Amino acid sequence: MKVLFLAYPMYADFEIGHTLYFLRKLGKAKVTTATVDGKPVESLGGIITQAQTEISNVDPTEYDLLLISGGDGVAQVLDDISIQEFLNDYNNLKKPIAAICASSTLLGKAGLLKGRKFTCAPNTMELFRNVFSDAEYTGNRIEKTDHIITAKGTAFPEFTIAVIDQLGLWKNKEQREGALKFCKGEV
Secondary structure, eight states: EEEEEEOOOOGGGGGGGHHHHHHHHOOOOEEEEEEESOOOOOOOOOEOOOOSSEEGOOOGGOOOOEEEBTTTTHHHHHHHHHHHHHHHHHHHHTEEEEEHHHGGGHHHHHHTTTTTOOOOHHHHOOOOOOOOOOOOOEOOSSEEEEEEEEETTHHHHHHHHHHHHHOOSSSSSHHHHHHHHHHOOOO
16 A cells, blocks of 8 residues: 655644554555655654655555645645645545545645535634635534545544545454554543
8 A cells, every 4th residue: 555645844743653553553554745846844843754655756556545644734735736736636536535624725726615514723714715615614523525534633533534434444343442542542
């Protein structure tokens, strides 16, 4: 399984930690990190993240999942044409896209949420209302519409479960329930 992680300055590293853990543990995922320019970015937690490529060089057919974290720096890349083009190309393949919190703005800007339900933090909705004009904001913790998953930044346990559900990686119901407890810190 091949996962493309789209990173940008000040992305929220904590929102995707459990998701990456289960993708690697259950799906033996190989994760490739792309940025707008192929240069390293720093996460909200101060992790310097090295990119393997720039987004304009990525072949969307090579990946099974597109993973995008939220974060305070989304406005820095919101108008980047290479991201919008890649998102549209990837979306046309109908492969899973998992976007948590502020990264839903990237999907909105690219037109991927048009006519779809989605969610994100309420303050993200207010700040970026213009990119969501053709979408239906629910305010739920998580939304799954076709192949697109969106979630509030605080819903990372549910986000993880939804991503692994979408990919069909659970061995059984017990494994799924145990993972949710793990992500919620109940184990």
